[in-house]
Amino acid sequence: MTDLIPVGAIAGAYGVRGELRIKSYCAVPEDIESYSPLWTEGRAKQISLAILRPIKNGFSARIPDVASKEEADAMRGTVLYAERGQLPSLPDDEFYYADLIGVEVYDTGGALLGRVKTVNNHGADDLLELQLAGKTDTVFLPFTKAAVPTVDLAAGRIVADPPLGILPDIQTPESTAD
Structure with a gap:
């Protein structure tokens, strides 16, 4: 931190x-x-x-x-x-954005999705920008209880359940065969 x-x-x-x-x-x-x-x-x-x-x-x-x-x-x-x-202490379910940067994000099955690159708010809900694991791509994940059910800063881990369409489709050899 x-x-x-x-x-x-x-x-x-x-x-x-x-x-x-x-x-x-x-x-x-x-x-x-x-x-x-x-x-x-x-x-x-x-x-x-x-x-x-x-x-x-x-x-x-x-x-x-x-x-x-x-x-x-x-x-x-x-x-x-x-x-x-100088800042007030926060309730358990609130976080300073700065504390989320760099934290690893896993899906609900335990697979590493990536790391938090930034936290944005453009007037609506907060968005976590994830640097995808092993890729140069980033995606934006809504920072809501539904999409991010668990934030465990002590363990340096966030568990996410991304809505359909947020993560890029993973192409497997079987799905690209004609």
């Missing part, structure tokens, strides 16, 4: 005076400010974030060393991380 958890991202400038547009990944979006100081990738830079006001799809915020629109735009795409110890 990593000690830094992504809690938001800088979406670019807001206005011309160095304010930033912040997208929060937190269950209570305003909580991102309470985890300040935040970090950039690999603890490269510590950031003290102050939310100014809610705006469409996030917040307007200030960072002390950003004073212009250009400086704010240069930070677009920067992911903001909080230390794990």
Whole structure:
């Protein structure tokens, strides 16, 4: 497990005076400010974030060393991380996305499907992007109780029951014969 958890991202400038547009990944979006100081990738830079006001799809915020629109735009795409110890503990059936990355995924019969590459949410349900075992292909698996009945982080294992059509068809020599 990593000690830094992504809690938001800088979406670019807001206005011309160095304010930033912040997208929060937190269950209570305003909580991102309470985890300040935040970090950039690999603890490269510590950031003290102050939310100014809610705006469409996030917040307007200030960072002390950003004073212009250009400086704010240069930070677009920067992911903001909080230390794990700052975050609330989760119930047994909830997980920080960062903890799922790299975990092996098995089907209900025990066959290795692959590893979790990323966890995405594009506005609907969460999706696990799986790097298929022994392949360069990836597939998206709905992260629901039906499709992913078991997550055992202590054992480093996820059990999945993928809906039909999610996994690519496996071609066997018999199925390709004319």
